[in-house]
Every structure is written in C-alpha cells, then in structure tokens.
Amino acid sequence: MNKFNEFDNIKTPDDWKTINFEQASLKNHYSIASHFVMIGICLVLIFSSFGIVYAYNEEFRSWLQEQFQGEKIEYIPQMQEDKMWELDGKFLVYYHEKNNLKIVDEVYVFIDGKFVKKEVMHKQGKYKLQDYSFDYVRYQDQIFTFNEKGFFAYSLHLMKDELIYFGSIDNNLCSLNMKTGEVLEITNDHDSVNFAISPNRKYILINKNDKYWTVYNTDKHTEKKINEMNPYAHNEEYDFFGEHNLITYDDDEETVIINLETLEAKSLNETCLYPAPSSFTVDFYDQQTTLHNHIDGKKIKINENLENYRYSIFQNRYIIFDSFLVKKIVFVDFKEQKYKVLEYFGKEEYLEYFIVDNQYLIINNTQDYYIMSFQNIFS
Numbered sequence: 001m002n003k004f005n006e007f008d009n010i011k012t013p014d015d016w017k018t019i020n021f022e023q024a025s026l027k028n029h030y031s032i033a034s035h036f037v038m039i040g041i042c043l044v045l046i047f048s049s050f051g052i053v054y055a056y057n058e059e060f061r062s063w064l065q066e067q068f069q070g071e072k073i074e075y076i077p078q079m080q081e082d083k084m085w086e087l088d089g090k091f092l093v094y095y096h097e098k099n100n101l102k103i104v105d106e107v108y109v110f111i112d113g114k115f116v117k118k119e120v121m122h123k124q125g126k127y128k129l130q131d132y133s134f135d136y137v138r139y140q141d142q143i144f145t146f147n148e149k150g151f152f153a154y155s156l157h158l159m160k161d162e163l164i165y166f167g168s169i170d171n172n173l174c175s176l177n178m179k180t181g182e183v184l185e186i187t188n189d190h191d192s193v194n195f196a197i198s199p200n201r202k203y204i205l206i207n208k209n210d211k212y213w214t215v216y217n218t219d220k221h222t223e224k225k226i227n228e229m230n231p232y233a234h235n236e237e238y239d240f241f242g243e244h245n246l247i248t249y250d251d252d253e254e255t256v257i258i259n260l261e262t263l264e265a266k267s268l269n270e271t272c273l274y275p276a277p278s279s280f281t282v283d284f285y286d287q288q289t290t291l292h293n294h295i296d297g298k299k300i301k302i303n304e305n306l307e308n309y310r311y312s313i314f315q316n317r318y319i320i321f322d323s324f325l326v327k328k329i330v331f332v333d334f335k336e337q338k339y340k341v342l343e344y345f346g347k348e349e350y351l352e353y354f355i356v357d358n359q360y361l362i363i364n365n366t367q368d369y370y371i372m373s374f375q376n377i378f379s
Contacts, residue, residue, distance in 0.1 A: 083096060089157040093106075125181050127151050156195055171191055203215050233249070236276055250265075304341060310322055318334070329341075
C-alpha cells in the first residue's frame with residue numbers, strides 16, 4: 001500500500017456521479033464503481049475551537065460572510081504554491097517528485113483548528129536480522145510514517161497505545177511497540193495486504209491478495225475469514241459502521257452489513273446509493289427529496305428536488321448534494337435528522353468534501369480549502 005497512491009484516487013472526476021434513480025443500471029457494480037472515485041473522505045481530526053468559519057479565498061470569504069453573518073472568519077495560511085500537497089488523515093504533507101517518487105518535505109498536523117508544522121522524528125531497528133527504518137510525525141494516537149526502508153514497508157495511521165500496525169516488505173501484518181521496539185508478526189502467510197483499521201482500533205481488515213478478506217481482532221489477537229465480502233472490494237467500497245459493523249456490497253451488488261465480532265452478515269436487499277457504501281435510497285416527488293435508511297427504516301424529507309445534483313456520502317451518516325448549475329450545496333446529517341441548504345456563489349464547478357471529527361466540514365477546490373463548523377452550518 002502506498003499512502004500517496006491512495007490519495008491519487010480522490011481527485012473529483014469530470015464525470016462525477018449524478019444521481020440516477022433507475023438503479024437497475026447498477027449491474028456490474030464493481031466495475032462501474034471503479035470509474036467513480038470516492039467523492040469524499042472522512043478525516044478524523046481533532047479541533048478545540050468552535051463557532052469559527054475559516055477561509056482565505058476572498059471570493060469564498062465573502063460568500064461565507066453572507067452565509068454566516070456575525071460569525072468570526074479567519075484566514076488559514078495559504079498552501080505552498082511551489083510544492084505539491086496531500087491531506088492524509090490529520091496530516092498535511094508537502095512533497096516533491098523525483099524519479100517518479102514522492103519525496104516528503106514537510107509535515108503539518110491539524111491542532112486546535114490550524115495546521116502546525118511538526119518536527120520529523122526517525123526510528124530504526126532490526127528484526128530477524130533485517131534492518132528497518134522510517135521517518136515519522138506523531139500526534140497523540142495518530143502517526144504518519146514515510147521514507148520507510150527495509151522490513152518496514154508502510155503503516156496504519158491509528159495507533160493502539162504504543163503499537164503501530166504496519167505492513168512488512170514480505171506482505172505480512174506486523175506491530176511495532178514504539179516504546180520498547182518490540183516487533184511482532186501477526187500474520188505469516190506472506191499474502192496480507194491493503195489493511196484498514198477501525199476507528200476504535202479493535203478491528204483490522206486484511207486482504208489476501210484479492211483471494212478473500214479477513215479481520216484481525218486486536219483485543220483477542222484472532223484472525224477470521226470474512227465470507228461475505230468481495231475480495232476485489234476497493235477502499236471506497238467498504239466502511240466501518242458503529243462499534244462492530246462493516247458496511248459494504250455483496251456479490252449481488254446489494255448493501256450488506258457485516259458484524260465483525262460475530263461475522264454474521266445481513267443483506268439489506270437493496271442497491272443503495274454508491275460508490276461509498278451506504279444504506280440509503282432516495283425518491284423524488286414534486287419539489288421534495290426523501291432519503292430512506294434501510295437499516296432502521298427512518299426517513300428524512302428535504303424541501304428541494306435534488307434529482308440532478310451530485311452527491312457524496314460519509315460514514316453512512318452524512319450526505320452532501322451539490323449543483324453548480326443551481327448554485328446550491330445541501331448538507332444532510334441523517335442521524336440528527338436535519339439538513340441545511342447553502343447558496344453557493346463560487347466559480348469552481350467541482351468540489352471535494354471532508355467530514356472532520358463529526359464537527360467540521362472542509363470544502364476543497366484543489367487550490368483552497370475552507371472549514372466550517374457544524375454549529376455554524378445548522379445554527
């Protein structure tokens with residue numbers, strides 16, 4: 001896994017998905033979904049400030065002032081124009097390319113509403129006569145590693161206590177205790193790749209080179225096969241849901257919920273909104289849009305016809321609709337059963353969205369980014 005390659009796939013495409021409720025056309029879902037890159041990313045960042053709208057683009061700043069009258073608006077330091085950058089978790093990474101490789105120059109961490117440059121640390125050691133080393137930036141229980149060499153190939157961002165979970169050069173899942181230096185091989189099949197860790201650090205998904213998936217329980221130290229998960233599922237085609245659940249698609253292209261504790265799977269018998277996995281279907285009638293959650297049966301009615309809007313889905317909870325032609329952004333928090341219609345006056349036709357710690361919305365137009373608190377949006 002290459003953390004930068006993953007972010008190569010989040011650029012908003014020209015043919016960004018427009019809602020089509022003739023969902024019978026979703027056959028061959030996995031091949032179709034591969035053409036539609038995940039429109040949004042859930043970033044788990046931590047903010048301590050509330051009630052502030054951030055922006056540094058003057059045109060967008062004016063729009064925010066009109067949308068959120070009376071709120072304080074502050075500038076965010078501008079991106080470095082002479083370097084490329086990626087948002088990776090809560091880390092802002094500046095890099096340059098050399099011989100088709102991405103060389104990290106600086107790493108910033110989002111702390112208290114701002115990106116703060118952090119000192120790069122270095123770690124090295126030896127495991128079974130194999131050297132390893134990497135550079136890293138750590139903030140609380142999250143870590144960004146780069147310049148990996150030797151046995152240590154790549155890591156997961158979320159740590160469990162002092163443990164980093166990483167992929168080895170010989171395709172195994174391993175752990176490294178950052179305090180003691182102890183390395184443990186969790187798998188030894190040399191066939192374990194494409195890991196994903198749950199927000200509660202309890203489950204790690206492991207792909208067995210497109211043969212099947214397993215789940216490793218970090219509390220019980222057990223690995224079990226997941227029968228109901230497509231072995232070719234891309235990163236954007238599954239997501240952790242609740243404390244123990246995984247939401248994805250089954251072989252019939254219908255949404256399925258898998259309990260990672262019991263491995264019981266429940267099909268919703270519906271082809272729901274995609275490409276990000278969800279339990280939602282949507283209906284239009286006159287000037288209303290109705291979202292239906294097929295897990296609990298709840299619905300929310302939106303007093304706008306969003307049939308020709310594009311959409312993004314996050315955490316099977318937030319849905320963001322937008323239309324450059326209609327000049328509107330509609331932000332829905334399904335769990336809280338509320339939505340907000342924002343008039344959009346920007347010139348950018350394609351936007352990327354990020355949900356931040358269930359408290360903030362980041363809008364990115366590939367050049368600038370703007371951060372709005374949920375408190376402001378729904379006030």
